[in-house]
Amino acid sequence: MKIKSRGLISLEINGEIFDYKLYQSLESLSRTKSQRQSAKELNISHTVFNRRLLKAEEKLGVKITQKVGNGTLLTKEGLQLLEEFQKYSIKIEKTNNINIAGGHISSGLLDSIRNPFNTNIYSSSDRDAFELARRGAVDILTLDDPLIAYERDIDFTPIAYDYLVLISSPDCGKIEGINDLNGLDFVNVTGSAQRLAWTSLKHYDIDYNIKYKLNSQFDAFKLVRNSENLHCFLNASYFKGNELLKFDTRHVISLIKVNEDKPAVDEFIDYVLTEGREDIKNQGFEPI
Known part of the structure; x- marks a missing residue:
């Protein structure tokens, strides 16, 4: 286009x-x-x-x-x-509004928090949002997965915990244990916290196959639900599924302060960590 x-x-x-x-x-x-x-x-x-x-x-x-x-x-x-x-x-x-950009999960969470601030919230992938932050185009960067911050030794502020659930095609049998994942086909969502699931499967010596690669968790969900014998790990805050790897895939949703010169940025982050806790919980996340 x-x-x-x-x-x-x-x-x-x-x-x-x-x-x-x-x-x-x-x-x-x-x-x-x-x-x-x-x-x-x-x-x-x-x-x-x-x-x-x-x-x-x-x-x-x-x-x-x-x-x-x-x-x-x-x-x-x-x-x-x-x-x-x-x-x-x-x-x-x-504008004097607080410009926020970040991953689809984390930006969606911030958008759901009722607050007295004037904010503009933009949703994309973690890496696209990071590029906007790197160019100084936003005041706050939100991350679905703290990997970018870890890779660059950047300080971040955790605001909530999330984890991954297993979503399977309707025709698949019941999965009760880790070994039931052996030999299954999966959908990989790039730029998501899904990397934790693959690391966990390797730790448990599970042989799995990445059959498709997508950029959207919602597209992955639709593909899995309309396919045969296909599986995917998606965020529990948005999707209901098998909690087999709940503790292995627990991770933080976080914020990075980009603009040090706008006082409202610190005030907004403080609000999210205090008054915003109830809204975070209501959205299916575990507040920090």
């Missing part, structure tokens, strides 16, 4: 212009996972909201949303489109 920035948060993609209304819809849906809830949040009817998404899909020629259970999630293409909007928004926005 050929993408150009046009105006505040409008993008020209393959000659078609997509404005802030689509951006608002994608951003809201990425948080609520519900078209009806997002429509209510944007003060429009569900019909108008759905038509907006369908019209964008028709112009793009790809699906940007997908039904999962009773909710609606963004596809890989939908997430990429949202990230493009967010990148251009970060570049042009001059």
Whole structure:
């Protein structure tokens, strides 16, 4: 796709212009996972909201949303489109608001915390968000997995614990022990805390096969649930599954303060660690 920035948060993609209304819809849906809830949040009817998404899909020629259970999630293409909007928004926005960028899990958690601060929260992969932070484009970096911080000896602030659960295709038999994972096919989600699962399986001398590699946990979930004899390890805060490796894959969701000169950054982090604890717990995480 050929993408150009046009105006505040409008993008020209393959000659078609997509404005802030689509951006608002994608951003809201990425948080609520519900078209009806997002429509209510944007003060429009569900019909108008759905038509907006369908019209964008028709112009793009790809699906940007997908039904999962009773909710609606963004596809890989939908997430990429949202990230493009967010990148251009970060570049042009001059504001006193706190700009936050990070992994899909950690940024989603921060977005759910009710707080009195003015924040702009952008969701991407840990590594893409790190590049924005490295260029000074954000005030706070959030990490789904602290690996980036460990690799570079960067101080980080843990805010919650999460762990991975095993998701399996519906036709798979019951998995009761570690040895039941021997010889199974898995989906790998790049840039996620899933590395802890692979390390654990190697520790237990389990022979496993990576059959697919994806960039989105939600795409991985959909693929597994619609396939035969396929498995994946995903974050327990977002997905329900087998807790076989719960203690082996426990990890921290963390923040890194990028902007040292904005007092509100320290105030926001302190708020998350104190008043925000209840919201963190309600989102399925274990507060620190």
